[in-house]
Amino acid sequence: MTNGxxxxxxxxxxxxxxxxxxxxxGVEGAEVGTVEGHGLAALTSPVQGSALAAARExxxxxxxxxxxxxxxxxxxxxxxxxxxxxxxxxxxxxxPNAERLTELLDRLRGCVQLTVKGMYxxxxxxxxxxxxxxxxxxxxxxxxxxxxxxxxxxxIRLGEMVAGEIARRREADTRHALEVLEPSAQASCVxxxxxxxxxxxxxxxxxxxxxxxxxxxxxxLVEEVEDRIEIRFVGPLPPYSFAEGNREIGGA
Amino acid sequence: MxxxxxxxxxxxxxxxxxxxxxxxxILDKGLVIDVYVRVALVGxxxxxxxxxxxxxxxxxxxxxAEAVNRLDITEQGQAEGLPQLMESITSGGAKSKTExxxxxxxxxxxxxxxxxxxxxxxxxxxSSSKRRSSSRSSSSGDxxxxxxxxxxxxxxx
Numbered sequence: 001m002t003n004g005x006x007x008x009x010x011x012x013x014x015x016x017x018x019x020x021x022x023x024x025x026g027v028e029g030a031e032v033g034t035v036e037g038h039g040l041a042a043l044t045s046p047v048q049g050s051a052l053a054a055a056r057e058x059x060x061x062x063x064x065x066x067x068x069x070x071x072x073x074x075x076x077x078x079x080x081x082x083x084x085x086x087x088x089x090x091x092x093x094x095x096p097n098a099e100r101l102t103e104l105l106d107r108l109r110g111c112v113q114l115t116v117k118g119m120y121x122x123x124x125x126x127x128x129x130x131x132x133x134x135x136x137x138x139x140x141x142x143x144x145x146x147x148x149x150x151x152x153x154x155x156i157r158l159g160e161m162v163a164g165e166i167a168r169r170r171e172a173d174t175r176h177a178l179e180v181l182e183p184s185a186q187a188s189c190v191x192x193x194x195x196x197x198x199x200x201x202x203x204x205x206x207x208x209x210x211x212x213x214x215x216x217x218x219x220x221l222v223e224e225v226e227d228r229i230e231i232r233f234v235g236p237l238p239p240y241s242f243a244e245g246n247r248e249i250g251g252a
Numbered sequence: 253m254x255x256x257x258x259x260x261x262x263x264x265x266x267x268x269x270x271x272x273x274x275x276x277x278i279l280d281k282g283l284v285i286d287v288y289v290r291v292a293l294v295g296x297x298x299x300x301x302x303x304x305x306x307x308x309x310x311x312x313x314x315x316x317a318e319a320v321n322r323l324d325i326t327e328q329g330q331a332e333g334l335p336q337l338m339e340s341i342t343s344g345g346a347k348s349k350t351e352x353x354x355x356x357x358x359x360x361x362x363x364x365x366x367x368x369x370x371x372x373x374x375x376x377x378x379s380s381s382k383r384r385s386s387s388r389s390s391s392s393g394d395x396x397x398x399x400x401x402x403x404x405x406x407x408x409x
Contacts, residue, residue, distance in 0.1 A: 159313025215264035
């Protein structure tokens with residue numbers, strides 16, 4: 001595969017044996033190819049300019065990895081990674097990391113990432129917070145009698161107290177969701193909450209053969225919490241959250 | 253790839269992902285290649301930084317305070333909740349009173365108003381994200397609320 005001499009966008013790394021040609025276009029609409037070495041293949045495409053319209057290219061990044069991982073195991077590379085040329089991909093990515101990447105790919109083989117996100121119903125959550133916390137309720141009552149622009153710092157304090165209460169609930173709900181779901185997963189990862197109303201945001205590495213069992217656990221969790229938390233169960237994804245190798249991956 | 257709504261009670265199998273579902277892991281996860289080896293591209297770093305909007309900000313506190321004050325404890329339900337907010341974001345019309353913590357970024361990615369899915373050419377936004385990415389280092393520390401500001405003003409309003 002030739003990519004000419006120019007800069008290359010790097011999507012991910014897979015075993016050279018699993019490489020297939022992709023039908024989807026990459027960033028800037030370019031054709032996706034590979035740079036190979038040490039039994040590994042880096043998925044790449046040429047980049048022309050010195051700027052990428054990130055808002056659009058993140059979509060291309062996602063699509064390429066989604067398609068490539070349908071039948072193969074692919075280690076995603078962080079969005080926005082561009083190397084000088086083909087030689088740089090070999091010299092700085094594949095060669096020095098060959099052993100580690102091969103080992104990671106072996107550990108992830110046959111697994112997919114499934115994501116389980118819980119979002120609180122904001123109105124219900126806030127009502128619960130106010131009714132269960134006397135100090136929040138009384139500060140709220142006091143502020144309600146003031147004009148909207150007054151008591152700026154008290155308003156911040158009220159919001160901070162509310163955020164603290166939400167954080168406590170989030171912690172408990174995260175712990176519980178992990179307890180329910182982890183038994184059918186090989187590894188798990190707690191993501192940073194992506195929104196203020198996030199109840200939990202969990203990524204799981206699940207063997208393809210265990211997807212049904214995992215799905216049953218998700219259903220059990222949904223049935224248990226659905227009056228408070230809306231759950232989004234998404235996948236399969238390439239193992240974004242398990243590609244770094246410095247994370248402990250549970251024994252097979 | 254349409255973002256399908258999941259029928260209620262059908263959760264044994266995961267829904268195929270839409271970009272909105274995975275944007276956080278895409279921006280935050282994956283193999284990281286040494287910064288000295290990578291080619292720096294304008295437009296990319298900024299998006300990554302903007303994604304790290306922190307929940308514990310004064311903006312968020314004020315929003316909570318306001319939401320709590322508006323709250324009608326006896327009868328609830330008319331303010332826009334999260335599910336609707338997500339919907340309006342994914343359908344491109346993300347003009348909502350409720351400001352989600354990631355709204356700035358999502359507006360950037362999904363556009364606000366222009367053709368929602370595949371084909372926005374991003375060129376209009378390119379210039380707005382063309383600020384120097386020398387502020388990268390702020391991603392780890394205190395520059396967070398300022399990066400939030402930046403994302404707000406950078407998104408097309």
